[in-house]
Amino acid sequence: MIAENYQEVSNKIKAACDKAGREYEDVTLITVSKTKPVSDLREAYDAGSRDFGENKVQEMMDKIPQLPSDIRWHMIGHLQRNKVKYLIGKVYLIHSVDSVRLAEEISKESVKAGVVTDILVEVNVAGEESKFGTGTEESKALVREIAKFPGIHIKGLMTIAPYVEDPEENREVFKALKKMSEELAAENLENTEMTTLSMGMTGDYEVAVEEGATFVRVGTGIFGERNYNI
Numbered sequence: 085m086i087a088e089n090y091q092e093v094s095n096k097i098k099a100a101c102d103k104a105g106r107e108y109e110d111v112t113l114i115t116v117s118k119t120k121p122v123s124d125l126r127e128a129y130d131a132g133s134r135d136f137g138e139n140k141v142q143e144m145m146d147k148i149p150q151l152p153s154d155i156r157w158h159m160i161g162h163l164q165r166n167k168v169k170y171l172i173g174k175v176y177l178i179h180s181v182d183s184v185r186l187a188e189e190i191s192k193e194s195v196k197a198g199v200v201t202d203i204l205v206e207v208n209v210a211g212e213e214s215k216f217g218t219g220t221e222e223s224k225a226l227v228r229e230i231a232k233f234p235g236i237h238i239k240g241l242m243t244i245a246p247y248v249e250d251p252e253e254n255r256e257v258f259k260a261l262k263k264m265s266e267e268l269a270a271e272n273l274e275n276t277e278m279t280t281l282s283m284g285m286t287g288d289y290e291v292a293v294e295e296g297a298t299f300v301r302v303g304t305g306i307f308g309e310r311n312y313n314i
C-alpha cells in the first residue's frame with residue numbers, strides 16, 4: 085500500500101508540474117514519517133523515497149542508524165534550542181527556524197562542528213498563532229538578521245498552511261510565500277539563496293506545486309492516518 089501511495093503522490097506532483105509548466109525534477113517529495121515505524125519507512129525507501137521528514141529530534145536520531153545512509157533527513161517540526169546539537173551534521177535541512185535565538189544556536193553548534201547547516205525560515209503566512217511561525221514582515225526581519233550568522237545558509241522559506249476542506253483556499257497562502265521569497269531574493273542578502281519553498285501537505289500539495297513549491301511534505305497521503313496513541 086505504501087509503495088502504491090508513494091507512486092500515486094509522485095504522479096500527482098508530476099501532473100501538477102505539467103499543468104503549471106514546471107519541471108518535475110524541481111519538486112522533491114518529502115515523505116513525512118513521524119510516528120511511523122522503521123518498517124514503514126523502509127517500504128517508502130524501496131518505493132523510491134530518499135527524503136524523509138520528522139518533527140521530533142529523538143525520533144529522527146533513533147531512525148537514522150536503522151536506515152540507509154543515502155537518505156536526506158529533514159527536520160520539519162518545532163525545534164527546541166537544547167536539541168539542536170544532536171541534529172548538526174546529521175540533518176539535511178532544518179525547515180522550522182522561527183526565531184533569532186534558534187538560528188543563533190544552530191549557528192553556534194555548526195561553527196563548533198565545522199559545518200554549515202542549511203535552513204529554511206518558517207513563515208506563518210496565514211497568521212495562525214498555533215503554528216509557531218512568524219508573520220511575513222517579522223519573518224523578513226528575521227531572515228535579514230540571521231543572514232549574517234556564520235555556520236548557517238538560508239535556502240528559502242517554509243510554511244504550514246491551515247487545515248482546509250478545499251485546497252483552493254490555501255492557494256493565496258502559497259502565492260504569498262512565493263512572493264515573499266522573491267522580494268527577499270531581490271535584497272541579495274549574504275548567506276541567503278531563496279531557491280527553496282517548502283509548502284504543501286497531503287490536503288493541498290498539488291496546489292502548492294502549481295504555486296511554486298520545491299519541497300512538498302506528505303505523510304498521511306503515503307502512510308495513511310497517524311495514530312498518536314501508540
Ligand SMILES: *Cc1c(COP(=O)(O)O)cnc(C)c1O
Pocket residue numbers: 116118139160161244285286287301302303304305
Ligand atoms: C505532519 C506534518 C506534515 C505532513 O502532514 P500530512 O497532512 O500527514 O501530509 C507536513 N508538514 C509538517 C510540518 C508536519 O508536521
